[in-house]
Amino acid sequence: MRINKQIALAARPQDVIKVTDFALHEAKVPALEPGQYLIQNQYLSMDAGFRKWMNEGADDNYLSTMELGSPVQSMILGHVIESRNPDFPQGTVVMGRTFWECFSVAGTEDFVTRLEHDGSLPLNEYVSTMGPTGMTAYFGFFDVGQPKPGDEVLVSAAGGAVGSVVGQLAKIAGCRTVGITSSDDKCAWLIDTLGYDAAINYNAPEGLAAQIERELPNGFDIYFDNVGGGMLDVAMLHMKEYARLVLCGAISQYSKMDEPAAIYNMWEFIVKRATARGFMFTDYVEQYPGAIKEMGNWMREGKLKSVINTYKGIEQTPKAFCDMINGANRGKNIVEL
Numbered sequence: 001m002r003i004n005k006q007i008a009l010a011a012r013p014q015d016v017i018k019v020t021d022f023a024l025h026e027a028k029v030p031a032l033e034p035g036q037y038l039i040q041n042q043y044l045s046m047d048a049g050f051r052k053w054m055n056e057g058a059d060d061n062y063l064s065t066m067e068l069g070s071p072v073q074s075m076i077l078g079h080v081i082e083s084r085n086p087d088f089p090q091g092t093v094v095m096g097r098t099f100w101e102c103f104s105v106a107g108t109e110d111f112v113t114r115l116e117h118d119g120s121l122p123l124n125e126y127v128s129t130m131g132p133t134g135m136t137a138y139f140g141f142f143d144v145g146q147p148k149p150g151d152e153v154l155v156s157a158a159g160g161a162v163g164s165v166v167g168q169l170a171k172i173a174g175c176r177t178v179g180i181t182s183s184d185d186k187c188a189w190l191i192d193t194l195g196y197d198a199a200i201n202y203n204a205p206e207g208l209a210a211q212i213e214r215e216l217p218n219g220f221d222i223y224f225d226n227v228g229g230g231m232l233d234v235a236m237l238h239m240k241e242y243a244r245l246v247l248c249g250a251i252s253q254y255s256k257m258d259e260p261a262a263i264y265n266m267w268e269f270i271v272k273r274a275t276a277r278g279f280m281f282t283d284y285v286e287q288y289p290g291a292i293k294e295m296g297n298w299m300r301e302g303k304l305k306s307v308i309n310t311y312k313g314i315e316q317t318p319k320a321f322c323d324m325i326n327g328a329n330r331g332k333n334i335v336e337l
């Protein structure tokens with residue numbers, strides 16, 4: 001019998017998430033039922049969005065509230081090691097949504113996709129730029145953002161996993177890019193390593209609005225919003241006519257869903273004839289192969305860099321997640337099992 005190691009939600013995170021909000025559990029791996037298959041997880045993807053569903057009463061049309069004492073939901077990458085499902089035979093490499101755990105039992109109802117990869121890029125890329133993170137950046141930027149060469153693009157959480165890819169895709173698309181992050185060090189890194197044209201430190205005394213005004217005196221064509229709340233509200237004052245706002249995430253709000261920040265500047269949408277659209281990366285599953293092919297080419301040509309921070313062992317998962325939420329990350333945090 002196999003014993004699983006899992007990381008469970010031990011306490012509902014408050015303002016500042018901490019490693020003690022999580023606990024390591026052991027559990028037996030259950031026998032497979034018809035249609036199910038057993039995945040040995042190799043990588044866990046640290047994704048900020050899951051923080052939202054750690055709150056009490058967080059159920060929505062997309063996911064359920066995580067229960068205290070139950071394993072934390074996560075995107076994973078692994079290999080099928082036993083199967084009672086002909087579509088997922090033993091040996092299949094899969095990417096999907098299960099839990100922070102060493103083994104996952106999945107079935108027909110679960111969001112798990114087969115991963116076709118030719119071995120030309122390391123497997124860990126498929127939980128990062130070639131996986132959920134990259135798919136979010138790619139479809140959010142190209143499909144929702146509808147960029148044109150010469151567009152000016154503002155990105156929040158610009159040095160995080162999704163933001164670091166968006167900034168580079170925008171350069172590939174011939175746009176001018178301005179990234180927002182939390183420190184001068186990270187600003188320098190956005191420009192020197194990721195190729196942003198300019199960067200804004202939202203903690204600088206000058207303030208966010210003045211810096212956006214300085215870096216984008218005519219406003220932006222696209223705002224790729226990972227942060228929501230007050231930052232989104234300030235950004236709305238800097239839209240060009242026909243601006244597109246890509247509503248990807250709202251990390252500033254995940255610890256305060258009961259009292260979300262007010263948005264005051266909606267009038268700007270009317271006079272600027274602007275649009276804002278939310279999306280989920282899972283909307284585009286059918287189109288992943290094309291996106292993966294294109295992103296892979298850009299990576300092999302050196303046009304797209306992937307920045308991955310690897311934490312080793314399931315015990316490191318809470319730290320990997322908290323570091324990411326608290327902004328200690330540059331690029332993508334993953335856990336290797």
Ligand SMILES: NC(=O)c1ccc[n+]([C@@H]2O[C@H](COP(=O)([O-])OP(=O)(O)OC[C@H]3O[C@@H](n4cnc5c(N)ncnc54)[C@H](OP(=O)(O)O)[C@@H]3O)[C@@H](O)[C@H]2O)c1
Nearest residue numbers: 047048049160161162181182226249250251252280281327
């Ligand atoms: N729609 C979708 O399908 C989809 C899929 C994946 C992710 N997302 C969303 O994309 C966003 C980024 O996710 P990710 O997984 O790539 O995480 P990430 O950007 O790697 O990490 C989160 C970053 O957010 C910044 N941050 C944290 N608290 C903040 C606050 N109060 N105000 C401003 N910035 C704050 C921190 O960077 P700084 O140092 O810059 O503050 C931190 O590094 C999240 O909002 C997530 O929910 C959406």
